[in-house]
Amino acid sequence: MANTTGIIFDIKRYSINDGPGIRTTIFFKGCPLHCLWCHNPEGISFKPQLMHRPSRCIQCGRCVLVCPQKALEIQDKKVVISWEKCTGCGRCVIDCPSGAMELVGKSVTVDEVMKEMIKDIVFFDQSGGGVTFCGGEPLAQPEFLYELLSRCRAMDIHTTVDTSCYAPRGVLERIIDKTNLFLCDIKHPDSAKHYEWTGVENAIILDNIRFLAQKKKPVIIRIPVIPGFNDQPETIKSIGTLVAHMKNIHQIDLLPYNTGGQSKSQRLGKSYKMSGIQEPSGLNIKELAAVLRTMGYKVHTGG
Ligand code: SF4
Ligand code: SF4
Structure with a gap:
């Protein structure tokens, strides 16, 4: 339905880091995770x-x-x-x-978002780009996401869903055929550690990633590299091992921690739990990328 509404906190045009080609990225507001390092803390609450x-x-x-x-x-x-x-x-x-x-954050209709998105359709066509839905967590607003994906599919616009994969299976089942590419986070292979740093365990996430593999859906795995959490070569190797048998993994992205969440948290009146933590060095990221490349993965580093 055209009048289905959702809440978003940004629309970015000409994005080149959220999937192939030139893209328009829609930031859904609201997320079930509470990652300590969150780079977009304005995307956690479901309210303006x-x-x-x-x-x-x-x-x-x-x-x-x-x-x-x-x-x-x-x-x-x-x-x-x-x-x-x-x-x-x-x-x-x-x-x-x-x-x-x-x-x-503001409430918008599917029509309003589509109106913004189609402004750049010529760039999508020329660059092999399209639209990316991220957040926050796009799967946490399933009806809104489904309608947007359906409208994009009807217009032959390439779609990417950038997700934590923390959602009921039914949500993924509903959108899978309308989505061209998934960007799926794996933050830590150990569930207890995952819980400690994100507020949720990783079982649902890994199960959903296995489901996408069964369905042969193209996936790029994204690992936010967080100092003191998952920046050790053996942790990154464990993540590589978790998905080693999956033929649908096109690439692994290493996304270095940055301190951008700190000032945003302050502006929102929220405490920031990672104060004083340094961004990982280029050398560290290169070393982690080498671990994954040795395992046969195509690796991209940086935002
Ligand atoms: S500070 Fe007062 S006026 Fe401003 S948004 Fe909050 S409640 Fe509304
Ligand atoms: S006091 Fe500051 S924040 Fe409040 S209305 Fe004036 S300029 Fe804006």
Whole structure:
């Protein structure tokens, strides 16, 4: 149905890192995982959220006056937000003259998203690109995703779903024939460790990846390389071993941890658990890539 709605937090055009060719990437808002290193913390909650940029604030005080929840005050020439009171209504965003208040996430219809996507259809055709659905977790909004995939299929637009694979099997079964390519994260081979760092165990994820293999669906495995979590050669080798028998794995991507989630978390009023952790060195990533290449995989490194 054209009027099916979903919540997204961004649409990026001309993306070249989310699948083949030039792509438009749709960021679904809401994710069942809580990875400590999350690079897109604005994608975790399923609701619109306030983001505050102190560097843009001119301390005019308008937001304080209009907030219906009395969640704002100015102390020592700074806006102080009582995040637990904020409902994300967006009233302060409208009145802020300097862009210091921003609302992340909005409800959109399938028609509205399609209208954006087809703007670049000529680039998709020329570059072998298409549309990528990521997040957050696209499988967590199954009806919205299904409708978008169906519309893309009807227009012969290549589709990629970038997913944690943490979803009921039925969701994957429903979309598999409408999806050209899956980008599937494997974050850690050990379930207890996976739980400790992401909030969920890995059994459902690995089971879904096996299902995609049975269906011979093209998959690129993505490994976020997180210092202290999975950046050891033996851990990466274990992940390579887990999928070694799967003929549908086209490539493995190593995505180095970056600290981008820290400032976003601060702007959302969230704590950041990875403070002080350094980004992995190029040498470390090269070493991990070599481990996988030795196992026969095509490996891509970087975002
Ligand atoms: S989003 Fe709404 S509730 Fe939250 S601080 Fe702004 S005006 Fe107040
Ligand atoms: S309205 Fe905007 S610029 Fe004015 S105090 Fe609030 S956040 Fe700062």
